[in-house]
Amino acid sequence: MTGMVDVAIIGAGPAGMAAAQALHVHGLRVSVLDERAGPGGNVHAAALDHPPEGAALLGRDYVRGAQAARAFAQSGVPVAYGASVSRIEGETIHYLQHGRLRQITAGRLMLATGAIERPVPFPGWHLPGVMGAGAFQLMLKQSRVVPAGGYVLCGTGPLVLLVACQLLALGSRPLALLETNAVASPVRVGAAHLSTLARNAGAVAKGLSYMARLRLAGVPVISGVTGVEAKGGETLQSVHYRRRDGATASLDAGMLLFHEGVIPGTQLGLALDCRHRWDSDQQCLVPVTDEWGESSRAGTFIVGDAAGILGADAAPHSAMLAAQRIAQQLGHRPDARAVAAARRALEQASGFRRFLDAAYRPGVAFGTPIADEAMICRCEQVTAATLRAAVRDGARGPAQAKAFSRCGMGLCQGRICGNAATRLIAADSGLDAAAVGGHHVRFPLKPLSLAELADEAPQTEQADG
Amino acid sequence: MTGPATPALLRRAKADTVAFMVTVDGLPVQVHPGDSVAVAVLCAGGKPYRRAVLGDAPRAPYCMMGACFECLVQVDGVPNRQGCLVPARPGMRIVRQNGLNAGPQEGPAE
Amino acid sequence: MDEAEIAVIGGGIVALSVAVGLRRLGRRVVVLDEGDSAIRASRGNFGLVWVQGKGDLLPIYTPWAMGAVEIWPELAEWLQEFTGIDVSLEQLGGLYLCRSEADLALRAAKMASVAANVQGSYRYSMLDNKALRALVPQVGPEVAGGSYSPYDGQADPLRLFHALHRAYRRLGGHYLPGAGVASIATTARGYSLDTGQTRIAAERIVLAAGLGNAALGRMLGVEVPVKPVRGQILVTERVPKVFDLVMEQARHTPDGTMLIGGSWEEGAGHDTATSHDVTRRIASDAQAFFPFLKGVNILRSWGALRIITPDASPIYDEVAPGAFLVTCHSGVSLAAVHMQTVAGWVDKGAIPAEMADFGLRRFGNHHEAAP
Numbered sequence: 033m034t035g036m037v038d039v040a041i042i043g044a045g046p047a048g049m050a051a052a053q054a055l056h057v058h059g060l061r062v063s064v065l066d067e068r069a070g071p072g073g074n075v076h077a078a079a080l081d082h083p084p085e086g087a088a089l090l091g092r093d094y095v096r097g098a099q100a101a102r103a104f105a106q107s108g109v110p111v112a113y114g115a116s117v118s119r120i121e122g123e124t125i126h127y128l129q130h131g132r133l134r135q136i137t138a139g140r141l142m143l144a145t146g147a148i149e150r151p152v153p154f155p156g157w158h159l160p161g162v163m164g165a166g167a168f169q170l171m172l173k174q175s176r177v178v179p180a181g182g183y184v185l186c187g188t189g190p191l192v193l194l195v196a197c198q199l200l201a202l203g204s205r206p207l208a209l210l211e212t213n214a215v216a217s218p219v220r221v222g223a224a225h226l227s228t229l230a231r232n233a234g235a236v237a238k239g240l241s242y243m244a245r246l247r248l249a250g251v252p253v254i255s256g257v258t259g260v261e262a263k264g265g266e267t268l269q270s271v272h273y274r275r276r277d278g279a280t281a282s283l284d285a286g287m288l289l290f291h292e293g294v295i296p297g298t299q300l301g302l303a304l305d306c307r308h309r310w311d312s313d314q315q316c317l318v319p320v321t322d323e324w325g326e327s328s329r330a331g332t333f334i335v336g337d338a339a340g341i342l343g344a345d346a347a348p349h350s351a352m353l354a355a356q357r358i359a360q361q362l363g364h365r366p367d368a369r370a371v372a373a374a375r376r377a378l379e380q381a382s383g384f385r386r387f388l389d390a391a392y393r394p395g396v397a398f399g400t401p402i403a404d405e406a407m408i409c410r411c412e413q414v415t416a417a418t419l420r421a422a423v424r425d426g427a428r429g430p431a432q433a434k435a436f437s438r439c440g441m442g443l444c445q446g447r448i449c450g451n452a453a454t455r456l457i458a459a460d461s462g463l464d465a466a467a468v469g470g471h472h473v474r475f476p477l478k479p480l481s482l483a484e485l486a487d488e489a490p491q492t493e494q495a496d497g
Numbered sequence: 498m499t500g501p502a503t504p505a506l507l508r509r510a511k512a513d514t515v516a517f518m519v520t521v522d523g524l525p526v527q528v529h530p531g532d533s534v535a536v537a538v539l540c541a542g543g544k545p546y547r548r549a550v551l552g553d554a555p556r557a558p559y560c561m562m563g564a565c566f567e568c569l570v571q572v573d574g575v576p577n578r579q580g581c582l583v584p585a586r587p588g589m590r591i592v593r594q595n596g597l598n599a600g601p602q603e604g605p606a607e
Numbered sequence: 608m609d610e611a612e613i614a615v616i617g618g619g620i621v622a623l624s625v626a627v628g629l630r631r632l633g634r635r636v637v638v639l640d641e642g643d644s645a646i647r648a649s650r651g652n653f654g655l656v657w658v659q660g661k662g663d664l665l666p667i668y669t670p671w672a673m674g675a676v677e678i679w680p681e682l683a684e685w686l687q688e689f690t691g692i693d694v695s696l697e698q699l700g701g702l703y704l705c706r707s708e709a710d711l712a713l714r715a716a717k718m719a720s721v722a723a724n725v726q727g728s729y730r731y732s733m734l735d736n737k738a739l740r741a742l743v744p745q746v747g748p749e750v751a752g753g754s755y756s757p758y759d760g761q762a763d764p765l766r767l768f769h770a771l772h773r774a775y776r777r778l779g780g781h782y783l784p785g786a787g788v789a790s791i792a793t794t795a796r797g798y799s800l801d802t803g804q805t806r807i808a809a810e811r812i813v814l815a816a817g818l819g820n821a822a823l824g825r826m827l828g829v830e831v832p833v834k835p836v837r838g839q840i841l842v843t844e845r846v847p848k849v850f851d852l853v854m855e856q857a858r859h860t861p862d863g864t865m866l867i868g869g870s871w872e873e874g875a876g877h878d879t880a881t882s883h884d885v886t887r888r889i890a891s892d893a894q895a896f897f898p899f900l901k902g903v904n905i906l907r908s909w910g911a912l913r914i915i916t917p918d919a920s921p922i923y924d925e926v927a928p929g930a931f932l933v934t935c936h937s938g939v940s941l942a943a944v945h946m947q948t949v950a951g952w953v954d955k956g957a958i959p960a961e962m963a964d965f966g967l968r969r970f971g972n973h974h975e976a977a978p
């Protein structure tokens with residue numbers, strides 16, 4: 033990997049891989065950076081560590097993803113793995129790899145950093161044993177591990193069902209699936225989206241088959257759950273909730289895998305001051321881009337789920353659009369057929385996404401106000417009550433609230449608390465979340481040691497591209 | 498701080514690769530290709546994954562995708578590594594972080 | 608239209624110190640502040656409660672700063688009692704470190720001129736590396752030396768900022784965020800302030816908007832000579848506390864992190880960004896000052912804009928009848944006198960002798976109000 037390229041792509045998931053290959057085909061100099069140790073991104077992490085035969089266990093999507101990762105690994109695109117972007121200044125990207133701060137310069141930048149699972153603070157969510165169901169699925173894919181003791185799945189959306197089925201396939205059965213869906217009947221929502229559903233029959237069939245498998249395995253499915261709380265000491269001991277009829281109930285469990293959808297990972301875009309808007313339907317920040325994915329920062333493109341949630345299958349298509357646009361900007365002839373195909377695919381994916389968003393509304397995240405004792409900022413251990421006090425003392429946005437309460441001042445720099453903080457400040461101050469806005473992100477994007485930052489002889493070439 | 502042993506959160510359901518060894522707090526732990534350092538520690542059990550600097554609170558990985566920083570561990574002498582992003586390698590020395598980063602003497606080798 | 612006796616423009620430490628002081632004097636006050644993303648030195652400063660070096664260009668600043676830190680403990684105590692917020696004041700002495708012999712020589716001259724301002728009643732000492740390391744053993748062997756003075760200390764600037772806002776609210780003060788003042792008109796009874804959304808009438812106004820004072824001054828036909836000087840600061844992960852003394856280059860915070868500062872950048876305009884080159888230089892200096900920090904993680908860096916006048920000293924001036932200009936670089940160090948003496952001046956309208964020479968006059972005639 034050389035020190036100067038046409039395009040630097042951050043993220044080697046489905047979007048980053050597709051963009052890199054498309055740009056590579058145009059003969060452009062590309063370089064990909066990813067914090068992970070291999071290609072595939074979050075959806076297909078560690079795909080290359082397992083024999084292809086084993087992948088079948090995890091479903092057909094995973095097999096396809098693993099194949100894409102393999103193809104990418106063989107494509108000859110220069111990639112730096114284990115490379116964590118520390119700072120972007122002008123056209124220079126400073127990244128930390130193997131304990132050294134290194135630099136590359138790129139005329140164009142593509143952020144393909146994907147989504148994060150929506151962080152949903154509820155009382156006890158910081159206890160060991162509580163984690164994202166999507167997070168758990170990552171471990172399951174990488175390591176074929178299952179919870180050692182009794183566990184509960186909780187949340188809404190197809191991913192929870194899929195994880196449940198993957199766990200069943202590995203011989204592990206959850207104590208229950210608690211559905212927090214704010215919409216009582218996804219089926220009824222489906223009626224309003226019939227043509228979309230017909231066009232996505234495969235996906236619909238998948239969803240229905242998950243439900244059938246759960247029923248067959250005798251997993252209790254409890255819907256209309258609210259008021260989720262995790263209790264325990266050194267680890268999680270029990271999960272408490274309110275049933276639809278208002279009665280409270282609890283389950284003893286060592287793990288709680290919670291999921292209420294995903295939201296774009298906006299950390300890099302925010303750090304670069306790219307313009308973002310508040311998506312009031314999904315209640316999250318989304319970068320503002322043109323139809324090619326170019327952000328308000330000229331030359332910086334945002335693609336895949338980082339640009340708005342459309343899922344892994346759609347990610348290569350938004351990446352393809354950005355790649356063709358960049359090719360054009362750099363004097364190459366864009367591939368018109370690829371552009372048309374990508375637009376069609378994206379349109380279909382957004383239709384289906386609209387159905388999913390309508391059918392699976394996060395009941396805990398969008399429902400009742402965040403409980404006072406929930407720890408909004410896990411790093412600095414700031415509870416919702418403390419953040420509320422900051423709002424009472426006059427804070428009207430994340431920056432002032434951070435100064436008053438330390439919310440967002442910890443190691444994760446607001447990645448986990450940012451979304452909930454914006455929603456809470458909006459709710460408590462009576463302002464629109466759009467007016468409250470997102471948190472400010474500072475460099476370095478991830479902690480680095482003083483010695484690493486002070487490095488007297490920074491390298492522009494890296495050894496193991 | 499000592500107390501009753503914390504049970505491991507994870508167990509391996511299936512192994513389709515050849516195992517190797519790492520150490521967690523000096524004790525041998527069997528891991529497999531694809532495992533992150535975080536998975537190694539979660540399979541090891543015995544103690545909470547880590548203790549937060551603030552108030553000694555027990556914490557464990559939450560996001561597994563590099564966002565939450567709940568998975569910080571010391572790997573081969575380097576503190577504060579995100580265990581969920583670092584793949585386990587044969588012979589790796591993983592040490593749990595309990596409270597403050599023990600600092601200077603355990604900083605990265607010069 | 609809202610109405611108050613006194614409208615304080617600005618929402619930083621300086622504005623709130625004066626506003627709290629005025630509320631305590633029983634005045635009906637409104638504070639007009641900008642929105643969440645406003646440039647606020649109060650959110651980005653280093654938290655020194657400091658006398659060292661103050662007054663080298665304006666002699667009266669030395670006794671003013673000495674008086675300010677002397678009454679700071681009362682402020683801390685009152686805030687703790689009234690708001691429940693411990694602003695973590697520590698006044699155990701402070702150090703300024705010099706990496707090179709040349710820096711040390713410059714420092715010695717500066718300290719001598721400051722001491723001369725108060726006829727030698729200012730205590731300080733210049734230290735070589737050995738003396739420095741006797742005081743703080745963690746200092747590196749290559750550091751040339753430094754200056755020490757017992758008056759200096761630190762407070763947590765964010766807790767102070769929060770405590771002032773809370774105190775003001777508890778005193779029944781009226782706070783309007785998202786209400787940047789866009790124009791000022793004089794009326795028969797004082798002033799009318801227009802924020803674009805609302806209008807506020809007040810008999811008196813206080814211009815305490817940091818760098819915003821330049822624009823506010825222009826609305827009154829006064830040139831306020833403040834310019835931004837950027838400082839970049841690094842903050843570390845939590846580390847065990849190793850020294851009690853405060854240094855201009857590093858300090859432990861009550862939350863356990865360390866602040867490492869800071870650059871002095873004059874040409875950056877209103878840009879609060881940080882840069883690789885500067886943060887790297889700060890890290891490199893910090894390594895030389897404190898070798899033990901090498902393996903410690905930097906969590907964040909930020910840039911904040913100092914509010915600097917030509918002689919780096921405060922300005923207190925009634926720039927038009929009933930319009931009081933209050934601006935300074937060291938809003939933390941001076942918080943207690945701002946709440947007492949400066950608020951008292953705005954309340955009574957008569958300037959105390961100790962403040963009289965902080966006016967715009969000292970910069971020359973063209974700064975005078977042009978009605």
Ligand SMILES: Cc1cc2nc3c(=O)[nH]c(=O)nc-3n(C[C@H](O)[C@H](O)[C@H](O)COP(=O)(O)OP(=O)(O)OC[C@H]3O[C@@H](n4cnc5c(N)ncnc54)[C@H](O)[C@@H]3O)c2cc1C
Pocket residue numbers: 616617618619620621622623639640641642645646647648649650651652653654655656657786787788789815816817818819820823837838839840869911912913914934935936937938939940941
């Ligand atoms: C890097 C750095 C380090 C520092 N270290 C120290 C230190 O160690 N010790 C110390 O004592 N001091 C220190 N300072 C200085 C200290 O931070 C400032 O003196 C203090 O914050 C100034 O407060 P302020 O209220 O004047 O300005 P600010 O905090 O900048 O606040 C200005 C306010 O005015 C508002 N405003 C602006 N225009 C308008 C308008 N038209 N209408 C309404 N509102 C408006 C803004 O929104 C803002 O809220 C440091 C400063 C910097 C930059």
Ligand code: FES
Pocket residue numbers: 535558559560561562563564565566567568569579580581582
């Ligand atoms: S588990 Fe969240 S950063 Fe590693």
